[in-house]
Amino acid sequence: MFAKDLIGIQPRVEELESLLKLNSKKDDIQVLGVWGMGGIGKTTLASVLYDRISYQFDASCFIENFSDIYRNSGGRYGGATAVHKRILCQTMEEKNLDVYSPSEISGIVMNRLCDIKLLVVLDDIEEYEQLLELNIDPKSLLAGSRIIITTRDEHILKQYDADIIYKARFMDENDAHKLLCRKAFKNDHSNSIFQELVPEVLKHAQLLPLAIGVMGSFLYRRDAMQWRATLDGWQNNPNSGIMKVLQTSFEGLEQREREIF
Ligand SMILES: Nc1ncnc2c1ncn2[C@@H]1O[C@H](COP(=O)(O)OP(=O)(O)OP(=O)(O)O)[C@@H](O)[C@H]1O
């Protein structure tokens, strides 16, 4: 998705950028963690931030869906190496890494990356052990370097001693309304036939961008009767269709937050 299609993202990105204190002489912020439930927009936020600031670093890399790469490459027995290779590809344009052993690759990562001003985004960390195996010590990176981590689990950030822990927030109500209209009508406003239906959809989607996007796209070009039938379906059977898709996100909610839904 293009940044221009995102809604309400600018102030949040600016907030994160200022938390990173990129021009501070003190350089006391090395690791920034962003956490929040699935679908709230962590990856989106981190990638817009990355596009905005990466030019200020000597090298940068964005490892999207870290846990997928890690798991699909053998977990504890190769996962970290797969991520190391990605980091080297993105930062050094290093292509011929297959000739090295996992421990050699790990060594290359630390040797090459510790004397440049580096930005690393590790998106979607599921377990602290994944960070341990990656073996990148923030303290040994050159001054001015930054590591940004996104995760659904705040505790991982505490274990990693993140300097700042930022909680991703739900959308503002106006932004949620706008996003739904863009998805359902390809327009920033609803037309009068749907005026009463839109708030009902928003009630189901709450202020979660993933839910608003999925529901809005589902309703695109359906008529008011179909909207009504769809809404009744969601109401009566919260475990079907779209609701199921969204379930994994909702399952990640803390009990306190869950009560809101
Ligand atoms: N500000 C926004 N405006 C419009 N769409 C958004 C916005 N933020 C996120 N989205 C959309 O919502 C969906 C979920 O966002 P994203 O993948 O960033 O969530 P996430 O927090 O990383 O979820 P997960 O924990 O599952 O990785 C995506 O389709 C994204 O394009």
Ligand SMILES: [Mg+2]
């Ligand atoms: Mg994500």
